[in-house]
Amino acid sequence: MSSRVLNLRTAVLFGAVLLGSAPAFAEAVLHRGNSGEPQTLDQAHTSINIEAFILKDLYEGLTIYDAAGKIVPGTAESWTVSDDSAKYTFKLRENAKWSDGTAVTAGDFVFSFARVEDPKIAAGYANILYPIKNAEKVNKGELPLTDLGIKAVDDRTLEITLERPTPFFLELLAHQTALPISKASFEKNGADFVKPGVMVSNGAFKLASHVPNDQLVVTKNPSYWDAANVKLDKVIFYPIDDQAASVRRFEAKEMDLAYNFSADQIERLRTSYKDQVHVSPTLATYYYAFDSRQEPYSDVRVRRALSMAVDRDFLAKEIYRGSQIPAYSMVPPGMASYGEPSKADFAGLSQLDREDKAIELMKEAGYGEGGKPLNIEIRYNTNPNHERVATAVADMWKNTFGAKVSLVNLDVSSHYAYLQEGGKFNVARAGWVADYADAENFLALNVSTNKTFNYGKYSSPEFDALMQKSYAETNPEARSKLLHDAETLLMRDQPVAPFLTQADLWLVSNRVQGWQDNAANEHLSRFLSVSQ
Known part of the structure; x- marks a missing residue:
């Protein structure tokens, strides 16, 4: 065998060793402490912020809060308001998709809002949408669902008529109660639409698994309209209401975010972790x-x-x-x-x-x-x-x-x-x-x-x-x-x-980028990234 062939074979083998030993591309995973187990992942029955943190990663409303806590367009790319401020017309993004690849339509929002106001559903937060014309009467069973002041003009155009001018209406639409659900998925799956492997969502992430009182995992949704700018592959929520345990896991680098730590720890934590301790008036x-x-x-x-x-x-x-x-x-x-x-x-x-x-x-x-x-x-x-x-x-x-x-x-x-x-x-x-x-x-x-x-x-x-x-x-x-x-x-x-x-009170690891304290306490994972 010639030295030339031998050297070529050696080079190939050596290269194979190099390729085989190279680490696989590491997933970008955010380990996120949440201060309790969610009661529900159903928009119609949600009520507390530990549910909102999860739901707003999974779903996207007409409007959302950006990283600074300001209202910006979400699934709606734009909107117009009538001269009397009583009618809003929303234009949905052409590339807004559900996680199953189907289009998010104005009809999905009509279905979702009507479901929240349906008295048979008994949504605890139905009053969030009461500024919509006839919503309160519909919710009390005084008018039929068809009288709710919301209609799909076409698949991408949603018209909402209000009872009266409501200065904070765009903020209401960013609430977890106003998050849409897929009409097709609900009609197919009923109450099971919230389960892993079944849930169809339109946010930056989709539900991968949920082990109650252990962890809830969401993964990047490739069908999301802005998926190219979502820097995380996975977010793991840990439902820990034991604040001491939460701090220990943060200190052990098992969690990147810890919410609501014990206030008597502020001085000690600031000494050890400095600007990783966030006290944000709200x-x-x-x-x-x-x-x-x-x-x-x-x-x-x-x-x-x-x-x-x-x-x-x-x-x-x-x-x-x-x-x-x-x-x-x-x-x-x-x-x-x-x-x-x-x-x-x-x-x-x-x-x-x-x-x-x-x-x-x-x-x-x-x-x-x-x-x-x-x-x-x-x-x-x-x-x-x-x-x-x-x-x-x-x-x-x-x-x-x-x-x-x-x-x-x-x-x-x-x-x-x-x-x-x-x-x-x-x-x-x-x-x-x-x-x-x-x-x-x-x-x-x-x-x-x-x-x-x-x-x-x-x-x-x-x-x-x-x-x-x-x-x-x-x-x-x-x-x-x-x-x-x-x-x-x-x-x-x-x-x-x-x-x-x-x-x-938040502990925010220095490996987390994109975090901004804000009075609304809104921290969508889609705006965050992690260094490896």
């Missing part, structure tokens, strides 16, 4: 709700007294280490259309003066020292911060009124399911993150007809009337005045006791 309120269906919480004096006795400065500074601020209004500050919220009338008093007045009110109601015993059960969703708040509040009520306070906690899904289904309670922890940047979103929680989120079943004809007037008022200043008057009433009656204006 439009969110941390509050306790009182069950006004039963004594003594049906008595406004008891509710006001309990609220006044809570030292919000202590909660903000000692428990949340300054990452949240004391709140005396249901609406958080920072909304340009609303201005300064209407605070409770005791907000300007010192804590000692509040406690003195609280004791007087409680005695007047016949409870506390020398009166009926005060036995209180505080319910909260499992979380170290919530446990510390509940423990502190229990101690404040014990010291101020001699109350006997017990604590009950459930995982986040069970806690909110219990409240939304009308379960009775004494006092319950809740939090509300803005669905859209308007005061109405916070105040409407306590309208008597809100069966899902008016946990304590507060009923005030005066409050309801002010809210109803605000919906018909088109002048921005006059509308703001009505909403302020409504909040003044709410803070007088204290069916809910706001404690804190929240901040979102």
